[in-house]
Amino acid sequence: MNLKQLSHRLGLSQTTVSRALNGYPEVGEATRQRVLSAAARYNYRPNSRAKGLATGRSHTIGHVLPTTTRHEVVNPIFGDFIAGAGEVYAANDYEMVLSIVEDDTEEEVYRAFKTRGTVDGVILHGPKLNDRRITLLQEIGLPFVVHGRASGVAADYSWVDVNNTSAFARATEFLIDLGHRRIALINGPEEMDFAHRRRCGYEDGLTRRGLPADPALMRSDEMTERFGYDSACALLGAADPPTAFLVASVISALGVRRAVEERGLRLARDISVVTFDDMLSYLDNGGQVPVFTATRSSVRDAGRRAARLLLAQIAAPASLPDPVLLEAELTVGQSTGPARPLPPAPLTLPAKTR
Amino acid sequence: MNLKQLSHRLGLSQTTVSRALNGYPEVGEATRQRVLSAAARYNYRPNSRAKGLATGRSHTIGHVLPTTTRHEVVNPIFGDFIAGAGEVYAANDYEMVLSIVEDDTEEEVYRAFKTRGTVDGVILHGPKLNDRRITLLQEIGLPFVVHGRASGVAADYSWVDVNNTSAFARATEFLIDLGHRRIALINGPEEMDFAHRRRCGYEDGLTRRGLPADPALMRSDEMTERFGYDSACALLGAADPPTAFLVASVISALGVRRAVEERGLRLARDISVVTFDDMLSYLDNGGQVPVFTATRSSVRDAGRRAARLLLAQIAAPASLPDPVLLEAELTVGQSTGPARPLPPAPLTLPAKTR
DNA sequence: CCCCTTTTTCAAAGCGGTTTGGATCCTGAT
DNA sequence: ATCAGGATCCAAACCGCTTTGAAAAAGGGG
Known part of the structure; x- marks a missing residue:
């Protein structure tokens, strides 16, 4: 069931049906209700590609997960971060696409995101010192928010980070x-x-x-x-x-x-x-x-915040960068105590052993 | 730079350029090279939404990650599984979309995937006993592969699972x-x-x-x-x-x-x-x-296999379900040893203490 | 009752690709 | 020289939606 069929069933034009569904004011309240209920009855949902083509926006956020080349380690933080971000996307009708990528092809992925129009923005994970990706994304002109920051990068950009230093x-x-x-x-x-x-x-x-x-x-x-x-x-x-x-x-x-x-x-x-x-x-x-x-400091919460920041930025492209610095709390548990005056000396000669 | 502009620059029709890029035979080898190099020079990449609209396929696989309502636990397995699957997607020019979803709205997500045409298929995570999602997906007509299996579900479907029982x-x-x-x-x-x-x-x-x-x-x-x-x-x-x-x-x-x-x-x-x-x-x-x-048994490898299975199924929709049963290996490490004849008896009365 | 606004609705033009059905241009055989 | 047929290339339709510009309908005041 597509828009043409639906509007035909209703005896209305595609224009009117589309507007009714998208909440535009120039459609009568009575017809709107009629359209809405028909859409529900026929289980109509607009094709996302067609919609995207027409609007020029994909309603999709990209997350690029570089596999650390050194050890092929998948960031264990990632699942929780993405769970937080996902909540926000779901609530705002955004989709999330994930690219697992080897470090060296990451740039290509961003460029493709932009030129193919796959995503409306990206979240940058795991920033390194002097991370080149940040200026790259600015060059490309893809809205982004960084989870973390990059020391040594002068540019202004939006990020969500914990105050690692003070913590x-x-x-x-x-x-x-x-x-x-x-x-x-x-x-x-x-x-x-x-x-x-x-x-x-x-x-x-x-x-x-x-x-x-x-x-x-x-x-x-x-x-x-x-x-x-x-x-x-x-x-x-x-x-x-x-x-x-x-x-x-x-x-x-x-x-x-x-x-x-x-x-x-x-x-x-x-x-x-x-x-x-x-x-x-x-x-x-x-x-x-x-x-x-x-x-x-909850990484899941960071995910939520980063996602919200990015959506806001996409909605208002002219807005200024908006950094968020979270403070970690220091909670005392069972793993700390006063230093013992004399640590149990091992039965080995201290020196000479190299 | 879109197809129209590119073909105009080349003095060719969109048809020819499109065919040259997609490897169709009815285009001269000389022109093909000309097109290819121009595409590279102008950094042309086809808009994925337009392409999807025209072909009816999204080149995207959906992963639905239900947040276990009970404890809000994000499956720690997920990151590695998806890293494996992602390798395969990347190699085959597929995109991966991720939905984090509360258990009860999961069905709606699948239906939306289908009617909006967001994905060409899905990977089902964390199957439960008698999991209803499997028959649901068959009803909906969305190609899928299950990571795991569902005891009690009679239907035939593709899955990748470890032999948990024998292990x-x-x-x-x-x-x-x-x-x-x-x-x-x-x-x-x-x-x-x-x-x-x-x-x-x-x-x-x-x-x-x-x-x-x-x-x-x-x-x-x-x-x-x-x-x-x-x-x-x-x-x-x-x-x-x-x-x-x-x-x-x-x-x-x-x-x-x-x-x-x-x-x-x-x-x-x-x-x-x-x-x-x-x-x-x-x-x-x-x-x-x-x-x-x-x-x-490597969950990352399972991800790779599941992805390959799904892509094959999408390429040949008529193909039969293809279950893959992996055997886990039993590797002996430092955490096992012979039972001690007499476990150190605690200094408490065994009975009465309840 | 008529004319002017305001609502409400519509036809048609994109969005950026793919694909069908022809048209044109070369070949080589007759 | 003619013509069949393959190799190339093209114009136009189509995918399903949004949106512009205009028309039709409804409401309001004189």
Whole structure:
């Protein structure tokens, strides 16, 4: 059932039926009702391609998910972010298209989006330092909102980001105030902007309390469970081990915990862990007393906000860039405690072992 | 730059240019080259909506992701599955649209997909027992492939599934052969088909070895880390606790491990754990010796296969349903070992305490 | 009752492609 | 030279919707 057939059944022109359905004022209330009920009865829905062709807009938002070439890791954050964004799209009759793309063809995807008219705008995921995609999208003239930011990119653009710096600065100071002096940082990949900012925050926290930043205590890589485990093993086995860990992801934090407990140590009592918690639905850290002390901020909520921002921008193309900075809250859980005066000395010679 | 402009620049008709670009034979080789290079120079790409309108096909596959109403959990499997499917779509010039949808409006989404012509086919996620969506999609006449199967649905359809039953039967027998007699099952939600089948496999394994199935040892819910932890705590704290756990997801298995180690017990030595491992990229269980003994099967690969199946079906609509049953492999890791003759007796009175 | 506004409705022209049914131009065979 | 037939190319119709510009109908005032 298409518009022509429907209007024919009603004895009306396509024009009138179309207008009735789209809520234009120049159609009589009586006819509008007649049209509406007929459309419902015949289960009529306008063909989206035809509509798009006529209006020039696709009512579709593109999400490009680059597969990190290094490890083929699919961003675990993605599901929840997209769930948030999807809510907003659904409520506004927008469609979402997803491109999984190898890093190097990403530019081509954006260009195709624009020239083929596949989408009305895109959400940019996983911005890196000096991310070229931002200026690229501006050149292309495709409306976009970034989930995160890109240090080093001067351009003005809309983004939704957590205050990673302040979050990790606070977390670091929190640990220092508990008496910790050797605090390890288990970070995400350094080329990612969020990871960069978190490290800055960590270093800020240290310097504000007058502590030096020791490169030997910092690790950074894809935030898998295994990475958390391996890093913690290495650090705990080294000379002058940390008494606390600041971790960029709950998944890695699970790995850190494994390493800690495998050594017969106890979280909070022997080793403190603070993690960044994106509040992923399947990794609920909640309950009355959170498992991990965490700086947390809902990535799902970020998805909602980013989507809303983008839709607003598409509706009013002349509008100014609108950055949103979310503050993470620091919630105390069961993984932190005061530094022990004397960490249990391993029965090995400290020096010489290299 | 659209077709009209391009053909005008070339001094050719739209027909010829279109045919040259789409590889039809009735155009001279010389002109074809001329067209091709002009298209490249002017960066021409056909508008996808116009093309879709004309051809009647959208070159788009729909994925509907129902948010589990119960806990608002976003399926953590989803990211990797879609990464696999996306590879195939990208290679075949297909687009992927994603609908995040509350359970009860899912039917409406499929109907809209069909009548609006948004997609050429859909992949069905998370089939439940007697899932109504399958017959619905057949009624609607939308090509589809199911990731998983639906017990109780008689219809013939294409699906890609792991042999959950045999996987969990083998895992159970494996544990029994190690001497375990009390084996707990930490399963996914029972209404999900895969969870149902895993329980069947578990029970099969037990009966084949002449052991009874004890309902007190079975738990089932959303497969979060917390659920694994809570379940393991409850079971380990009860009278006659299990010596082994069969877990439906690595995420829950992490929770089980936490509960185990928190009690001062050691994996493999005191408590054995076998988990189903979907080989999610951020939960790498790999390495030379896997952390968890696991029945494993790549969900990413399943995504690839499902996508290929669907594209083939769309290309040849008359083709017969094509089910694909993947076998999970049982890989032995560091989380299993022989049952200890005498589990460390807790210092409490066994009876009376209820 | 007529004329002028305001409502309400319509025919037709796009939107940017594909595809049908011819037309034109070359060949080589007769 | 003529003609069949294949190789090329083209004009126009069509896909299903929106939207412009105009016409028809209805309402209101004198």
